[in-house]
Amino acid sequence: MDNNEIKNLLINALSPQEVYVTCNGNHVQVIIVCEQFIGISNVKKQQVVYAPLMKYIVNSRIHSLSIKALTPKEWQFYYKLNTL
Numbered sequence: 001m002d003n004n005e006i007k008n009l010l011i012n013a014l015s016p017q018e019v020y021v022t023c024n025g026n027h028v029q030v031i032i033v034c035e036q037f038i039g040i041s042n043v044k045k046q047q048v049v050y051a052p053l054m055k056y057i058v059n060s061r062i063h064s065l066s067i068k069a070l071t072p073k074e075w076q077f078y079y080k081l082n083t084l
Contacts, residue, residue, distance in 0.1 A: 001023060001026070001056060001061050002023060003021045003022065003023050004021075006023065006028060006030070006053070006062075007019055009053065010032060010049070010053075012052075014034050014048065014049070014052070015036075016033055016036075017033045017034060017035065017072055018031070018075060019031070019032045019033070020032075025063075026060065026063040026064070027063060027064045027066075028064070028065050029067075030049060030065065030066070030067050030068070031068045031070070032049060032068070032069050032070070033070050033071070033075040034048075034071070036048065037069055037071045038073075042069070045067075046067055046069060048069070050067075
């Protein structure tokens with residue numbers, strides 16, 4: 001799978017405010033910002049992101065998946081922290 005394919009899947013499924021995808025073969029890193037994450041645990045955020053990608057994980061098109069799932073407020077803090 002490529003970056004755009006995964007990004008489009010997540011956009012269609014979750015309507016995030018921001019989504020960044022990096023693929024290295026079947027190893028995928030996702031940073032996703034979504035209002036849907038407000039008030040839910042980190043584990044639940046991970047589950048929400050895994051759901052639309054599960055069939056690709058099961059058939060090994062995605063072997064490993066690293067997720068940073070953030071609310072818009074968390075994103076502002078994360079973005080500022082990582083751009084200083």
